[in-house]
Amino acid sequence: MIDGRKPPTGRQISDAKVAEQLLYSQHAIGDPFAAAINGTRMAMIITGPSEQDNPIIFANKAFCRLTGYDHDEIIGHNCRFIQGPDTSRRAVERISQAIRREEDVHVELVNYRKDGTPFWNSLFLSPVRNSEGEVKFFFGSQLDVSDKKQTEFDLHSVNDELRETKTLLEQQIDDRTGELMRLLSQRSRLINELDHRVKNNLQLINSLLGFELRRDLGPEAREVVNRLHQRIDALGLAHKDQHNKEAIGYFRVDTFVRILVSKVLTNHPRWHSEPTYRMEEVLLPIGKAAPLALALNEFVRSLVSNTEDIVDGAKLEISARTQNEKLVIDVSSADLTEARCRRAFDGIEGWTMRLIERQLEARIEFTDMDGHCGVKLAMPLNGGSHGD
Amino acid sequence: MAIDHRKPRKIVIIEDEVLLALDLEMIAEDVGFTVAGQAGRKNEAIDVIQRSRPDLCLVDVHLLDGPTGVDVARFAVENTNALVVFVTANRAALPEDLVGAYGIISKPYTVSGVKDALRHLLGVINDNNDADAVTPAELRAAAR
Known part of the structure; x- marks a missing residue:
């Protein structure tokens, strides 16, 4: 028992056993339904909500095998004795709520065997009503879905790993992009600087030719310098924006x-x-x-x-x-x-x-x-x- | 070329390359400007502009103390009535709004191109350009 509730008294247990006998008496040997329930590999229990603390009044052999408890250790106890440290409180609350509201419920939760090993339990619980519509029993079936859960977890962890790898890759891409951008801006600064100097020097060459043209040159020399001046001008155009x-x-x-x-x-x-x-x-x-x-x-x-x-x-x-x-x-x-x-x-x-x-x-x-x-x-x- | 000679117009040239500044001075004088000063550093430039109250400032972006031509241009725009024109090989270094300057003459320029631009600017200063006067290629190419 994990929670602090008191274990059932001897009186409660014997009341549950009476209820069990009553149930058996209604399904005598040879009843095919009783035989089926006892023979199936699906773990099943019936609880009595009219008894104090809704104890188990029937558990089939498969339930005993699943949980590792003997029949006598089960009857008269509330189901919560198979809960443990990793049992989800929310799942338990959903079960309690379904019982209070007298509704069907399906939850998957961690339960514990007698030897303390946990298993994933896929629990279906539904109320059983008499002809007046009153809830007389709850019927529960349990299936060990640890394998399925393990696969789910594996998938999750694969997903997590993928996500991590993706984040890592993205980080690397970001780093590389940052580095490239840095180099690129360095490069374009350099090109800008060079471009600037080339243009300035072309301008200087042209100014030098301009100074010559302002001197008193002979017509032939003037023609030569002029032609050079124009060629440098044309060349300058190639370096404009x-x-x-x-x-x-x-x-x-x-x-x-x-x-x-x-x-x-x-x-x-x-x-x-x-x-x-x-x-x-x-x-x-x-x-x-x-x-x-x-x-x-x-x-x-x-x-x-x-x-x-x-x-x-x-x-x-x-x-x-x-x-x-x-x-x-x-x-x-x-x-x-x-x-x-x-x-x-x-x-x-x-x-x-x-x-x-x-x-x-x-x-x-x-x-x-x-x-x-x-x-x-x-x-x-x-x-x-x-x-x- | 019809130039208004009623009043001599003053030009200041802010350029760190001495030979280019000299060339520009000669071109400006050919067009009819009076050269009121020249500087190659931000503080000198601001000093010259403040002292000489020019009608036109030609401003290179890169001066002896770095890319301070923009500051010089901003000063002239905000504190004087001068038209401000950048003369630069590096248009990329200029802010989108040219800090309120009138335009750009981009390097390498030609003597004839700068002459056309300066004549046009003289017309703008004297307010005697025809309404449909075409902006010279040197200035026009810069404005876009």
């Missing part, structure tokens, strides 16, 4: 070309400052920006300089589009003659052609469409030996 948030490592060719052309045209005021543009949104790897800037600068400059035969307000027409995995840039004008274009074409220096052919893998050709002469540059959208 071309960073594309949607596509890291690529730059927008259309905006790039617009800025570059408008820069070239500021030095050639006879041309209209706003060309006619037909531009698609095209992305190129950022590594192509510098060679493209240098090459376009040479071409556009050579097309628009030497303006003696050019009318005031002459207008360039510029288009950029993709065609068969190639970027095609057209620079032409109705105000350019074929002879002039050919001259410009021939005037392109060797290094520019080499840059175009080798680094941009581009082809450049003279074009003449309905009297609109110019040049067309076609280059692969990706790849290129120095593309990245």
Whole structure:
């Protein structure tokens, strides 16, 4: 007995035995129900709620086997003698409540055998009523479900382990991500710093050339310094804020070309400052920006300089589009003659052609469409030996 | 180029690279500004701005004492009537609202680009830009 209640008195036990006899007398030898109940492997008991403390007045052999108690040790005792330290108080309360309310109940709880070993008991308890509807007995059946419980526990512990492993993994992933983020921000700080210095130095180079241009140079020297100045300008454009948030490592060719052309045209005021543009949104790897800037600068400059035969307000027409995995840039004008274009074409220096052919893998050709002469540059959208 | 010469407009250049500052001074003078001062450090810069009451401040973000150009710009915006324009290679370092500055000229810039930008700014200061005056590419590219 675990709880502090008093054990049944001799009187109570003998009253229970009378009730048992009464029960037996109603189910004499040969009663198939009595035989079935005694013979089944399912442990079963009957209690008498009209007796004091609702004692067991019948227990079958299977119940004795399950609990390890003898028949005589059982009759007259309330069921609670098989409870123990790990018996759930809540389960016991549910049983008491069902008895008070005269209802069916099913609970799984830890009970103890006579030798003290615990087992998981799957208990069904239901009231038995007479023809007037009064509750005369409670019928209980017990099943040892320790194996099932063990499986449940095993599953739980496997689950717990899985949960732990998951938490551990998540922790590791968090740690790694944190480390990567740290390295990444370090890297982008470094790139930012380098970028900053490169731009500053380009600016310095250009300022130095600017100082030369402010001196009293001869026309030939002025022309050379000017050309260098413009080339460094074009190169600088490749280092402007071309960073594309949607596509890291690529730059927008259309905006790039617009800025570059408008820069070239500021030095050639006879041309209209706003060309006619037909531009698609095209992305190129950022590594192509510098060679493209240098090459376009040479071409556009050579097309628009030497303006003696050019009318005031002459207008360039510029288009950029993709065609068969190639970027095609057209620079032409109705105000350019074929002879002039050919001259410009021939005037392109060797290094520019080499840059175009080798680094941009581009082809450049003279074009003449309905009297609109110019040049067309076609280059692969990706790849290129120095593309990245 | 029609520039209002009624009143000389003063410019201050806050730039730690001496040669770049010199280049900018020459360009500014070409456009018609009077150079009122130059500084490469936060305290000097604030001092120069306070003393010379310029109409325009060109401010580099990274000065000799760190990324203090932003503080200088904020000071000029809050304490003077000067237009403030950042001249920087590092736009990423600037706060979204540019601390109230008018715009950015990003490095590397070109002489002609800066000239266009300065002429435009002179027009803004003198309030004689056409209503539909196009913002020069150097300033425009920066504003977005």
